[in-house]
Amino acid sequence: MDVIKELLEGIPLPKMVKVKMAFSAKKVADVEAAVRQELAKxxxxxxxxxxxxIAVGVGSRGLANLPTLVQVLVDELKKxxxxxxxxPAMGSHGGATAEGQTEVLANLGVTEASAGCPIVSSMxxxxxxxxxNGLPVYIDKNACSADGIVFIARVKPHxxxxxPNESGLVKMVAIGLGKQKGAESxxxxxxxxxxxxIVAMTKIALARTPILFGLATVENAYDEIAxxxxVPAADIIETDCKLQVEAKANMPSLMFKQIDVLIVDQIGKDISGDGMDPNITGRFPTPYASGGPDVSKLVVLDLTDKTHGNANGMGLADFGTHRLANKVNFQMTYANGLxxxxxxxxxxxxxxxSDYDAIRAAIKTCNARDYSRVRVVRIKDTLHLGEIxxxxxxxxEARTIAGITVVGEPQAMKFDAAGNLVREED
Known part of the structure; x- marks a missing residue:
């Protein structure tokens, strides 16, 4: 027996129970009609x-209904x-290359065919x-030379x-349209x-580039457009601030203040800029943001296919797996940090x-006084919290929390021959 197996020998795994968490489910019933109505204002x-x-700025985030938003906006401009x-308006994402950023859009369902217009990708x-203070302000050259610029942004907590302004319209102007150099600055x-x-840079961009308007979305806790x-150019900063308040009110949460071990099945840039949203996990990359649960140990099991090896955010976890590590594209990942x-x-x-070893390692090191009472939460990713x-x-405790419904019976975790968790959808 190798030393790791020996150290983890005898660490018990708790039985797990499925629960549903209910959040506000307000959503736009007809996205296409809503976009056309807004553009007609x-x-x-x-x-x-x-x-x-007209340059149409489209970012790298996994916005709900993004291909529809782009297609309808393009169609209305053509009309x-x-x-x-x-x-592509995504700072340094896509490995900070023109080809990589086009690929990011394609992974999100945005292609020349789906959009109904050319994609002009350049760094x-x-x-x-x-x-x-001397910091330069940049904007995409092709966008700047157009007769007008419009863009799509989801407003959410950073x-x-x-x-007052975090992720949303303002950040999309300052960093998204600024490409790698703008993001770096x-x-x-x-x-x-x-x-x-981001506000100071956006003010300069609004004054010196042909930005016409932004199309903002706010999502509910179920990754649906609420x-x-x-928003006309003159109102972008103020409206972005107001929508930020609404977005924060819509954010889901894990509803438990203290968690010994949080298991995240997958992370990726299509889930969050940090792979997994720190607002959900409570693990933040800087001291300038806070919130979420107190998590003693965090385990990440895998990367999404759509992240294409970009493992930004894995460093916020305590433990990972060989499966995850073998998928990491270090060039793409390190471009984010640099x-x-x-x-x-x-x-x-x-x-x-394996998953089996990583989960046991997290339990062993979580400092729980009684392994039989260990508090473990498992989620698919930070975008999908309806069932955990x-x-x-x-x-x-779960039965005392409004919004939580217990829907299953305690069951042992199931692992395949390689020691990886067997998921219900597998």
Whole structure:
């Protein structure tokens, strides 16, 4: 027996129980109709004239209904006689290459065929100004040379800083449309100043580039669109701030204040910029954001297919698996850390041979006084919290929490011959 197997010998695994967590389920019933209605509002498309070349900024996040949002926006621009083209607006994502960013869009379902227009991907930028502290402000060269710029953004809490404007319209302008150089500039003084930098850079971009409007979405706790708002350029900063309040109110949570071991089946850039949302896990990459549960040990088992090896966020876990480690594309992963200046999320956690070993290692090191009462929570990822698994020791508490319904009976974790968890969908 090797030393790791010997150290983990005898560590018991708790029985797990399926529970459902209920959150606000308000959602837009007809996304296409809602987009068309918003674009028809006065002050949104009024300045678009026939023949205008319009850049449509599309990011790398897994927005709900993203292909539909892009297709309908492009279609409405065409109806007004414009000539739209999509530009990837995702900072350094996709390995900070033009080809990689086009591939990211394709993985999200956005292609030239689905969008109904060309995708013009380039990492070339132009400097459009500087902040008072000397930081340069950049924007995608192709977008800047267009007759107009519009873009799509989901408004949500950021994973590494707090401020009136976090992830959303403002960040999409300052970092998304700024490409790798814009993202690097905005991050260069760290997340301590991020809240003020994204606003200051966006103000310059709004004054010096042909930004016409943004199309914002706010999602509910089930990864569905709860609201769609078309926002004219002049209102982008203020409206983004208001929508941030709504987005935070919509955020799901794990509903337990203390967790000994949190098992996350998969992480990926299509789930969160940090692979798994720290607002859910309570594991933040900087001291400038906080919240979520107190998690003693966190286990990550795998990467999503759509992340294509980008394992940003794995460093926020304590334990991982060989399966995860073997899928890591270090170039893509490290590009995130080098651009954001925060490299903790790109670190490698302690890697164990299998799910079985990684979970037992987390239990062994979680400092629980009684292994038979260990508090374990298992989630698919941080986007899907409607159904989760909790250990038998948490049942009594779960039954006292409004919004939680116990729907299963305690069952032992099942593993295949390789020691990996057998999932219900497998």
């Amino acid at each position: 006065p002050g949104i498309c009024d300045s678009i004239k026939p023949g205008m070349h 007004r006689g414009a000539v739209p083209f999509v530009v 070339e930028v132009v400097e459009i100004g500087r902040l008072d 994973t590494a800083f707090r401020g 905005c991050h260069s003084y760290g997340f301590k100043y991020m809240a003020e930098h 609201r769609i708002v078309a 651009t954001s200046t925060v490299v903790l999320p790109t670190h490698m956690p302690t890697i164990l041979e 698994m909790i250990s038998e020791a948490m049942l009594a």
